[in-house]
Amino acid sequence: GQNIDQPTEMTATEGAIVQINCTYQTSGFNGLFWYQQHAGEAPTFLSYNVLDGLEEKGRFSSFLSRSKGYSYLLLKELQMKDSASYLCAVIFGGYQKVTFGIGTKLQVIP
Amino acid sequence: GAGVSQSPSNKVTEKGKDVELRCDPISGHTALYWYRQSLGQGLEFLIYFQGNSAPDKSGLPSDRFSAERTGGSVSTLTIQRTQQEDSAVYLCASSETGFGNEQFFGPGTRLTVL
Numbered sequence: 001g002q003n004i005d006q007p008t009e010m011t012a013t014e015g016a017i018v019q020i021n022c023t024y025q026t027s028g029f030n031g032l033f034w035y036q037q038h039a040g041e042a043p044t045f046l047s048y049n050v051l052d053g054l055e056e057k058g059r060f061s062s063f064l065s066r067s068k069g070y071s072y073l074l075l076k077e078l079q080m081k082d083s084a085s086y087l088c089a090v091i092f093g094g095y096q097k098v099t100f101g102i103g104t105k106l107q108v109i110p
Numbered sequence: 111g112a113g114v115s116q117s118p119s120n121k122v123t124e125k126g127k128d129v130e131l132r133c134d135p136i137s138g139h140t141a142l143y144w145y146r147q148s149l150g151q152g153l154e155f156l157i158y159f160q161g162n163s164a165p166d167k168s169g170l171p172s173d174r175f176s177a178e179r180t181g182g183s184v185s186t187l188t189i190q191r192t193q194q195e196d197s198a199v200y201l202c203a204s205s206e207t208g209f210g211n212e213q214f215f216g217p218g219t220r221l222t223v224l
Contacts, residue, residue, distance in 0.1 A: 087153060098155045098158075098209065
């Protein structure tokens with residue numbers, strides 16, 4: 001199977017900027033998602049990248065480099081409610097399989 | 111409009127019993143996905159339906175697992191002869207078309223196998 005690597009935990013200060021990285025094997029890549037998951041809740045969609053570059057959506061931005069097998073999620077002006085797990089997921093292969101990373105648990109502190 | 115709904119919300123069963131989990135996607139969404147999330151683990155993709163067909167069933171953990179979708183709407187995930195390692199939250203999601211579109215998740219079914 002494909003390996004998706006992302007840090008397991010991060011801590012950042014309210015109002016600051018945090019970057020969550022995700023690396024993956026490039027073979028068969030079709031697209032990359034970022035999801036947010038609060039404890040005890042279902043994931044919610046944040047972004048989908050299929051082409052290289054940065055996509056901005058409000059306080060959240062997602063970047064993709066297909067040649068490097070690398071993506072990051074950038075969260076600006078952090079709020080306490082941003083404390084959650086952030087899941088990187090990659091679509092591989094012709095039959096549209098998706099593999100999720102373990103998720104990065106972000107703690108925002110005052 | 112209503113979001114993705116799943117039933118039951120919680121299911122406790124004895125080892126060896128069969129269980130059936132249900133997912134009602136958002137009306138008009140042609141794509142439907144099943145995932146499971148074990149305690150402390152990441153999301154595990156199980157199967158994807160486009161309409162009523164699932165192009166690839168290799169994500170299902172074992173032959174005890176099966177899924178079907180009828181009428182391009184409701185889907186059921188069936189686990190036969192449940193084992194303790196099947197205990198997890200089973201999540202269903204739907205999207206307007208296939209992968210690449212925003213997936214909307216249901217609240218999940220928490221399955222506990224005793």
